[in-house]
Structures are given as structure tokens and as C-alpha cells.
Amino acid sequence: MTVSHFDIAIVGAGIAGASVAAYLPADRRILLLEGEDVPGFHSTGRSAAIFSGIYGNAPVRALSRASLDFFASPSPGFEDAPLITPRGVIFIANAQQIASIEHMQAQADVQLATRDIDARAATHLVPYLSANHVERALYEPDAMDLDVSLLHSGFLRQGKAAGVRYIGSAPVSAVDHIGGKWQLRTPQGDFSADILVNAAGGWADRFAVMAGASPRGIQPMLRTMVLADVSGEPIGHGCPMVVDIDETFYFRPESGGLLLSPADETPVEPGDVHAEELDVAIAIDRVQNVTTLEFRRVRTSWAGLRSFSPDRTPVVGFDGKLPHFFWLAGQGGYGIQTAPALGRLAAALLTGMPVPGDLVDHGVAADDLSPGRPALFARNLAA
Numbered sequence: 416m417t418v419s420h421f422d423i424a425i426v427g428a429g430i431a432g433a434s435v436a437a438y439l440p441a442d443r444r445i446l447l448l449e450g451e452d453v454p455g456f457h458s459t460g461r462s463a464a465i466f467s468g469i470y471g472n473a474p475v476r477a478l479s480r481a482s483l484d485f486f487a488s489p490s491p492g493f494e495d496a497p498l499i500t501p502r503g504v505i506f507i508a509n510a511q512q513i514a515s516i517e518h519m520q521a522q523a524d525v526q527l528a529t530r531d532i533d534a535r536a537a538t539h540l541v542p543y544l545s546a547n548h549v550e551r552a553l554y555e556p557d558a559m560d561l562d563v564s565l566l567h568s569g570f571l572r573q574g575k576a577a578g579v580r581y582i583g584s585a586p587v588s589a590v591d592h593i594g595g596k597w598q599l600r601t602p603q604g605d606f607s608a609d610i611l612v613n614a615a616g617g618w619a620d621r622f623a624v625m626a627g628a629s630p631r632g633i634q635p636m637l638r639t640m641v642l643a644d645v646s647g648e649p650i651g652h653g654c655p656m657v658v659d660i661d662e663t664f665y666f667r668p669e670s671g672g673l674l675l676s677p678a679d680e681t682p683v684e685p686g687d688v689h690a691e692e693l694d695v696a697i698a699i700d701r702v703q704n705v706t707t708l709e710f711r712r713v714r715t716s717w718a719g720l721r722s723f724s725p726d727r728t729p730v731v732g733f734d735g736k737l738p739h740f741f742w743l744a745g746q747g748g749y750g751i752q753t754a755p756a757l758g759r760l761a762a763a764l765l766t767g768m769p770v771p772g773d774l775v776d777h778g779v780a781a782d783d784l785s786p787g788r789p790a791l792f793a794r795n796l797a798a
Contacts, residue, residue: 421446421580423765424599424608426587426622428454430567430750431743432614434758436574440766445579446606448599450586450618455567457687458616458750461719463640463665463676465656466752467504467558469525474728476524477778478753478760484773485755486561493569496562502667503655504558505537507705510550515660520553529553541654548705558656563751570758590626592738597626610765612741617685617720619730619744628737631791632725633745636680639694641716644672646709657705664701672714675702680721690716723747726791731761731784741765742786760784 421444425432428449436447451457466486468479486499506529508516519525532540534549575581585601590611592598597611615622617635624630649671656667659678666675677698695716703710724730724745734740743761746753756779759771770781782788 418598418605418607419446420444420596421606421608423610423612424448424597424606425612425614425743426599427614427616427618428571428581428583429457429459429614429616430455430563430570430754431616431746431757432612433567433570433574434754435612435614435743435761435765436579437570437577438758438762439574439577439579440762441577443766445574445577446608447574447579447581448585448587448601448606449581449583452584454571454581454583457685458720458722459563459567461638461640461717462563462751463674463748464561464563464751465502465504465558465667466499466561467555469519469522469528469555470752471747471749472727473522473778474780474783475747475749475753477780478729478756479749480524481756481774481777481779482753486559489569490573493573494565496565498562498566498569499559500562502558502560503540504555504658505532505540505544505655506553506555506658506660507537507544507549508551508660509548512660513551516551516553519660525553528557529555541657543650543654543706543708544657545705545707553660554655561751566751566754570754587622587625590622592627592740595738597739610739610741612743612761612765614743616744617722619722619742621685623740623742626737626740628734628740631730631742631745631786633722633730634682634725635685635720635722637683637688637718638721638748639676639679639690639698639716639718641675641690641695641698642669642672642714643675643699644711644714646711659701659705664698664705666702666706673702673708675699677701680723683720685720688718688720690718694718721748724791728791729753729757729784730786730791731757732764732781732786735787
């Protein structure tokens with residue numbers, strides 16, 4: 416039986432796998448394998464779709480800053496429609512959360528991107544926000560909505576145009592490293608590759624163990640989303656998103672209603688997750704407590720996977736112990752807004768090139784994301 420051979424095989428066609436495939440050189444033979452019928456089914460397609468340059472830790476914020484130019488001006492032919500639209504985000508704090516807002520404000524890049532506002536200014540920007548529950552707030556005017564579907568499909572199309580071979584409905588059932596080559600078995604056939612990229616999202620640690628690598632403690636977590644209708648006139652689309660400073664809820668206008676979440680992070684086994692009635696009720700209760708809205712009905716609800724490493728920083732780079740095994744996982748809730756920078760970084764590392772200079776200028780450092788970073792192993796071994 417003839418086995419198709421590739422220079423690089425990428426397992427997982429969500430935003431991580433799709434973006435690195437799009438940035439790899441066209442003269443390399445690239446295979447992009449997806450276990451589901453539809454790429455991005457569990458995480459990418461269930462994102463809240465917001466760009467906030469101050470969201471996440473320092474390495475994540477650097478990746479976000481390095482991605483912004485692409486969102487504003489994608490490469491020619493990437494997409495005809497805009498990837499971003501103005502939104503703005505208000506981070507609110509009650510009297511007991513002042514320390515949290517001051518801690519966030521202490522970061523130099525956060526100071527540059529936000530301005531301190533009071534309850535009156537916050538309710539002017541979001542009229543249905545209750546001033547009684549806001550002591551202080553940070554306003555990030557340059558936060559934006561991201562069109563996840565356009566971004567993901569654009570990367571997939573860019574990869575296809577460069578010769579990437581995409582195969583869906585192809586979960587990997589066995590993987591071996593024989594004679595310096597990776598051997599992959601799937602329902603769609605067997606394949607081999609010189610380099611294997613682990614972009615398996617919530618399955619990243621499981622796939623790593625299957626391949627013979629040590630896990631990195633990447634934990635899939637469930638996040639609940641709710642789209643609800645409220646009494647009175649439909650909510651205008653232009654209001655900023657509101658986020659609790661300790662991230663116990665967030666909400667924004669969507670399709671005449673309100674998109675909201677309890678910002679839950681429930682550890683789960685990787686799979687097709689669904690919203691629980693209790694989490695939906697918690698989300699509505701938390702948002703009712705800080706707004707003047709009366710909820711009429713839940714239009715729809717869903718849940719998605721967000722996979723975090725122990726230090727909440729993406730894991731990107733060669734394994735270090737397992738030959739030609741490359742990690743591209745643990746993007747958490749930041750995978751969409753960091754995809755352009757992470758895709759370019761991963762492509763550079765995979766092909767032995769230096770980190771692109773503009774990424775370095777924004778503070779992106781490969782060592783911060785390395786699968787061999789000491790903090791990651793220390794936390795993982797202690798868990």
C-alpha cells in the first residue's frame with residue numbers, strides 16, 4: 416500500500432492549525448488533518464469573537480498586539496469583508512474589586528490602551544448598566560469584534576492556495592515514529608511526515624502521549640455562552656462589551672439581544688460539550704445584578720472548549736525530547752485574537768527561521784512559549 420508522504424503533518428484544523436498551515440512556505444508539502452467533519456467545531460467556531468489587546472498575561476498580550484495589523488489590513492485576497500468592527504470594552508469593578516482594577520492598571524501596556532472612567536461615564540457608554548454596581552471602570556476604546564468565521568476560512572483558503580492538502584473526518588487512531596518518519600493512521604488513509612505538529616486543541620495532551628511525548632498539563636475547560644432576549648426595544652448593536660474585572664461574567668449586544676457568559680472555566684474531558692441549565696441561569700443572574708435589564712427568554716445557548724496550559728500561556732515549539740514533534744496548543748481563550756502572530760511564529764520555528772522582527776518588536780519571545788520552559792514543567796509535575 417502506498418502511503419502519502421509530507422514534509423509537515425498538522426493534526427487539528429482549528430484556528431491554530433489553519434493559521435500555521437497558511438504561513439508555511441509553498442514549497443513544503445503540508446498535510447492538514449481534522450478529526451471532525453467541520454474544522455474548528457469544538458473551540459474556534461464557538462468563540463465570543465472579541466479582540467482586546469489587554470486580555471491575558473504578558474506573552475498573550477504581546478501576541479495580540481503583534482496580530483492587530485493583520486486584522487486591520489489582511490493580506491491581499493484574504494477576505495473581501497472586514498475582519499474587525501469597532502466595539503470597545505468596559506472592565507467594571509465594584510467597591511470590593513478596586514485592588515483588581517489597580518493591579519490590571521499597573522501594567523504599562525494596559526495604561527496605554529485604556530482610560531479610567533467613573534460610573535457615570537460607564538453608564539453613558541452602556542445605558543442599561545446600573546451605576547449602583549460600578550465603583551470604577553477601565554475603558555478600552557480600541558477593542559473590536561472579530562469575524563471568526565471569515566478569519567478561519569481565510570486561513571484555510573490561503574493554505575489551500577499554497578498547496579496544503581486538507582483532509583477532514585480523519586481522527587488519528589495511531590501514530591508511530593519509525594525510521595525518522597512519523598506514521599499516522601486515520602479512517603481516510605495512512606500518511607507519513609518528517610515533522611508532526613500537535614494542534615489538537617483540547618486533545619493536545621492525549622495526542623502527545625499517543626505520539627510518545629510527555630504531556631504539558633493542557634486542560635480543556637468548558638465556557639458557557641447565552642444569547643437572550645430582553646424586555647422592551649431590541650438592544651442597539653453599538654454599545655461596548657462589559658466585562659467584570661475578575662471575569663465572573665461578560666456581556667455585549669448581539670442580534671437585537673444580549674450575548675452573555677458566566678465566564679466559567681469548568682475542567683472537562685475533551686469532546687462535544689453543551690451548556691448546562693445551571694450555568695445559563697448563573698450567567699443571567701450575574702448580568703441582571705449589574706444592569707437594569709429584564710430578561711424575557713433564552714434564545715439559544717451553547718458551550719465551547721478553551722484549553723489552557725498550567726501557566727495560561729500557549730505552548731509553541733519543538734518538544735525537545737521527541738524528535739520532530741512540534742507543539743502548537745494551549746491557546747486558551749486567546750487563540751482567535753493571537754492567530755496571525757502565532758501562525759507566523761510557529762511557521763518560522765518549524766522551518767528554522769528567526770522570529771519575525773515585527774513580532775520581536777511587539778515583545779513576542781519564543782522562550783516564553785517554549786514547551787520546555789521550566790515553569791511549565793514545574794507546574795505540570797506538581798499537578
